Each structure stands twice: as structure tokens, then as C-alpha cells.
Amino acid sequence: MTGNIFHTLRDDIENGIVTGEFEPGERLDETQLAKRFGVSRTPIREALMQLSATGLVEIRPRRGAVVVDPAPQRVFEMFEVMAELEGMAGALAARRHTEEDRSALMAAHDKCKEAVASEDTDRYYYENEIFHRAIYAASHSGFLEDQCSALHRRLRPYRRLQLRVRNRMKVSFKEHGEIVEAILAGDADGARERLRGHVAVQGDRFGDLIANLSNRERRLG
Amino acid sequence: MTGNIFHTLRDDIENGIVTGEFEPGERLDETQLAKRFGVSRTPIREALMQLSATGLVEIRPRRGAVVVDPAPQRVFEMFEVMAELEGMAGALAARRHTEEDRSALMAAHDKCKEAVASEDTDRYYYENEIFHRAIYAASHSGFLEDQCSALHRRLRPYRRLQLRVRNRMKVSFKEHGEIVEAILAGDADGARERLRGHVAVQGDRFGDLIANLSNRERRLG
DNA sequence: GTCAATGTTTTTGTATACAAGAAGCGATGT
DNA sequence: ACATCGCTTCTTGTATACAAAAACATTGAC
Numbered sequence: 001m002t003g004n005i006f007h008t009l010r011d012d013i014e015n016g017i018v019t020g021e022f023e024p025g026e027r028l029d030e031t032q033l034a035k036r037f038g039v040s041r042t043p044i045r046e047a048l049m050q051l052s053a054t055g056l057v058e059i060r061p062r063r064g065a066v067v068v069d070p071a072p073q074r075v076f077e078m079f080e081v082m083a084e085l086e087g088m089a090g091a092l093a094a095r096r097h098t099e100e101d102r103s104a105l106m107a108a109h110d111k112c113k114e115a116v117a118s119e120d121t122d123r124y125y126y127e128n129e130i131f132h133r134a135i136y137a138a139s140h141s142g143f144l145e146d147q148c149s150a151l152h153r154r155l156r157p158y159r160r161l162q163l164r165v166r167n168r169m170k171v172s173f174k175e176h177g178e179i180v181e182a183i184l185a186g187d188a189d190g191a192r193e194r195l196r197g198h199v200a201v202q203g204d205r206f207g208d209l210i211a212n213l214s215n216r217e218r219r220l221g
Numbered sequence: 222m223t224g225n226i227f228h229t230l231r232d233d234i235e236n237g238i239v240t241g242e243f244e245p246g247e248r249l250d251e252t253q254l255a256k257r258f259g260v261s262r263t264p265i266r267e268a269l270m271q272l273s274a275t276g277l278v279e280i281r282p283r284r285g286a287v288v289v290d291p292a293p294q295r296v297f298e299m300f301e302v303m304a305e306l307e308g309m310a311g312a313l314a315a316r317r318h319t320e321e322d323r324s325a326l327m328a329a330h331d332k333c334k335e336a337v338a339s340e341d342t343d344r345y346y347y348e349n350e351i352f353h354r355a356i357y358a359a360s361h362s363g364f365l366e367d368q369c370s371a372l373h374r375r376l377r378p379y380r381r382l383q384l385r386v387r388n389r390m391k392v393s394f395k396e397h398g399e400i401v402e403a404i405l406a407g408d409a410d411g412a413r414e415r416l417r418g419h420v421a422v423q424g425d426r427f428g429d430l431i432a433n434l435s436n437r438e439r440r441l442g
Numbered sequence: 443g444t445c446a447a448t449g450t451t452t453t454t455g456t457a458t459a460c461a462a463g464a465a466g467c468g469a470t471g472t
Numbered sequence: 473a474c475a476t477c478g479c480t481t482c483t484t485g486t487a488t489a490c491a492a493a494a495a496c497a498t499t500g501a502c
Binding site: 225226227260261262263264267282283284 | 455456457458462463464465
Binding site: 004006042045046047049050051052053054055061073074077078080081084085088141142143144146147 | 227263266267268270271272273274275276282294295298299301302305306309362363364365367368
């Protein structure tokens with residue numbers, strides 16, 4: 001299992017960023033990370049290079065790597081694109097889903113239901129990911145699935161913030177229900193529109209997002 | 222201007238891949254590349270790491286980097302996603318374009334016209350890129366612009382193949398005209414649909430793509 | 443007390459060294 | 473002739489070394 005240290009490191013650091021252990025704007029000291037993970041700077045650098053290519057960290061010449069801190073405007077744009085891609089995945093899923101996709105989707109939906117019943121937002125957060133991944137898989141477009149997964153992952157921290165908003169979990173689950181219905185009915189346009197609406201940050205949710213972002217800003221500053 | 226060798230290297234290698242100098246499936250020997258670019262293996266590896274994160278090369282443990290050779294199915298999926306994203310960019314551009322966007326778009330369109338008039342497919346290929354970039358910019362969504370640019374770049378080699386198909390340049394230009402019209406008229410849905418159709422590889426174009434891909438396959442094998 | 447200049451320290455960027463796995467190759471045995 | 477085993481060589485993965493730039497601190501002038 002050797003020859004993959006940088007791979008593990010990349011996942012670890014990415015995870016640290018996504019979970020908020022490394023906060024946006026924080027500088028990532030190579031030597032420090034090397035000590036922490038018990039390796040030399042070389043694989044650390046290689047991991048950081050990969051993360052910089054995916055947009056999670058920024059490498060400024062001679063000044064090291066920092067966790068990118070996207071402006072609220074850009075976070076909004078990311079959700080906007082995510083909404084479009086998920087809508088596309090939903091439309092394809094409606095047309096192409098197999099029996100297995102159907103089972104997986106319904107199973108994921110049920111798990112979400114349990115989370116809602118027990119009012120466990122953490123669990124809902126977790127099951128929600130599986131639900132969305134089931135849709136990506138049902139699209140039967142490997143590339144789209146990859147793109148969706150990557151963006152979904154990048155938006156993790158913000159989605160987590162959103163779930164904190166009162167009643168968001170219940171509303172989200174209700175939307176899931178309509179999405180499942182459209183997909184299983186083979187209603188491509190319906191699935192697209194419902195997923196778009198589910199993911200996009202519009203109306204009140206836009207305000208909520210901005211508020212959460214500036215809260216964090218204040219907490220950091 | 223020091224501290225950016227790996228950055229330059231990344232662009233150079235990426236360019237080599239996109240232009241076909243490094244062919245799909247080809248192994249990228251670190252030592253060889255290092256000698257060729259007159260640097261040590263370290264920055265070469267860092268460049269390759271970045272390229273692997275963007276999906277252009279694959280790094281197999283202990284076996285080095287190879288230029289990825291996506292299956293025809295996957296290339297098709299990439300065009301499918303590209304069509305969706307460009308459609309989105311077009312829709313946003315229709316709603317948000319400014320006076321400068323309008324000028325840039327029309328200027329790019331005119332340049333394409335010149336290329337068509339002189340029957341210069343290489344030039345059309347070049348001006349076409351600028352035209353599409355003008356649309357991304359007019360969407361006024363920085364993130365969408367980045368995503369579109371990245372995917373557009375990745376699809377370069379295949380787009381080049383497509384232009385070789387008889388009459389494709391003229392048809393493409395005609396479609397451009399309708400796209401410009403829709404965007405400048407503020408017709409978001411029209412712009413979206415026209416761009417989707419322009420980019421997607423459907424009908425005859427699908428067959429052309431597959432044929433070109435397998436030609437290349439044969440040439441390599 | 444503030445600011446600038448200069449020297450010191452820290453940190454990045456690149457090269458090199460070294461260890462270990464993979465690939466190639468030849469000898470040997472059947 | 474062909475497969476297999478072991479050896480050699482090549483290549484990758486990681487650590488370390490070193491040079492140069494940036495951050496930092498100290499000192500001195502005003």
C-alpha cells in the first residue's frame with residue numbers, strides 16, 4: 001500500500017478544509033503539515049498542488065498555500081452551477097434509471113426519512129449526501145457523476161450551514177419526495193426543475209446563506 | 222518571475238496533451254520530461270500532480286503518469302455536460318450582458334465571419350474559442366466562466382477533429398449568428414437552447430465524433 | 443515614539459540522494 | 473521451445489540539502 005502517501009495526504013487535508021478544521025483564509029505551512037503527518041515536505045507539496053488544481057487552496061508564489069475563502073458572490077455562483085448540473089442529472093436519471101437505481105434511491109430516501117423523524121440534522125446531512133449520489137449514479141453519465149460529486153463535496157461546508165436554518169431539514173425532505181416521484185415517473189423536465197429548485201439558493205435561502213457566511217466572517221475576524 | 226516553474230511546466234505539458242504532442246495513453250516519463258525542460262524531477266512531478274487533479278493525466282502508483290484516453294462514451298458525456306453549461310452561460314448572458322459584452326461578442330462573431338470567408342479552419346478554430354469565451358464572460362458568473370473554460374479546454378482536441386467534417390465550419394457559424402441574436406435580444410431560453418444544440422454532439426455529429434475517435438485509435442494502435 | 447534600514451530567521455522552490463517496487467533479461471531446468 | 477526463477481536495471485516515491493525570496497526583528501536616526 002506504499003506509493004500513495006500523497007493521495008492519503010490530499011484526502012486528509014481536503015477533509016480538514018471541508019470540515020472546517022483548516023479555516024478559510026488560513027495559511028497551510030508545509031513544514032508544519034509535514035511534522036503533523038510525519039512525512040517530509042515533498043508529498044505535502046504534491047498534495048497541496050492537487051488541491052490547488054481543484055480550487056480548494058490557492059498557492060501564491062513564494063508565499064505558500066492558503067485555504068481559499070470564496071466571496072459570498074462566488075459561493076452563490078457555485079450553488080447556481082450545482083443546481084444546473086443536478087437538474088441535468090435528475091433529468092437523465094428520470095429517463096435512464098434502472099431497477100437497481102430505483103432501489104438505491106428509495107433506500108436513501110427512507111434513510112433520510114428516519115433522520116427527519118429523529119430530528120437528527122447530522123444524520124440527515126449524511127444521508128442526504130447518499131441520496132444525491134444515488135441520483136448522480138442513476139444519470140448513467142460517469143462524467144456528470146464525477147463533476148457533481150466534486151462540486152457537491154466542495155459545497156459541503158455551506159450545505160451544513162444551511163441545514164441549521166429552522167425547518168430546512170423538513171422542507172428539504174419534502175422536496176426529496178417530489179424529486180423521487182418525478183424521477184421514478186420518468187418525468188425528466190419535472191425532475192430537472194425540482195432538483196434545480198432544491199439545490200439553488202434562492203429567495204429566503206439566499207439571505208440565510210449570506211447571513212451564515214458573514215457570521216463566519218465575524219467569528220474569524 | 223521565479224517560483225513559478227511548476228506553473229509554466231503544467232501549462233506546457235497540458236498544452237502538449239491538448240495539442241496531441243503527447244498522445245492519449247502515452248506514458249509521461251518524469252526523468253525524460255525533466256531533461257527536456259531542463260529542470261529536476263521535482264517541479265515536473267508537481268505539474269503532473271496538478272494535471273492528475275484536473276483529470277488530464279492518470280497517476281498509477283509506482284507506475285507513473287499516463288495521458289488519459291477517455292472512452293468515446295465519456296467524451297460524449299463531456300460534450301453533454303459542456304452543452305448544458307454553455308446553455309446556462311448563454312441564458313445568463315442574455316439577461317446580464319453589458320454594452321462591453323455586446324461589443325466583445327459582436328467583434329468575436331465578426332472575426333469568425335472572416336475566418337469562414339477565407340475558409341481557414343485553423344483560424345476559425347481560434348476565433349471560435351474567443352467567441353465562446355465572450356459568452357462565458359457575459360454570463361457574469363465567475364465560477365461558471367471558470368468551469369466552462371476548463372471543460373472547453375479539455376475538449377479542444379475533439380473540437381478540432383469536428384471542424385474537419387465537411388461544412389461544419391459554415392454550419393457552426395450560422396448557429397453562432399442565431400446565438401448572438403438570442404443573447405442580444407435578451408432571450409434567455411432561446412440562447413440556452415441554441416447553445417445546447419450548438420455544443421451537443423447529436424445526430425450526425427455523434428457518428429462523426431465516434432468515427433474520428435476510432436480513426437485515431439487505429440492510427441495509434 | 444515612529445519610521446527606515448539592515449541583518450537575521452523562516453519558509454518556499456528546486457535539486458539531489460537514496461530506498462524500494464516494477465520491468466526487463468538471461469540462465470536454467472523441464 | 474518454453475516457462476520460471478533470480479538478477480539487474482530502471483523508475484518512482486520520499487527524504488534531505490541548499491539557494492533565494494519573504495517575513496521578522498533589531499537597531500539607529502529623527
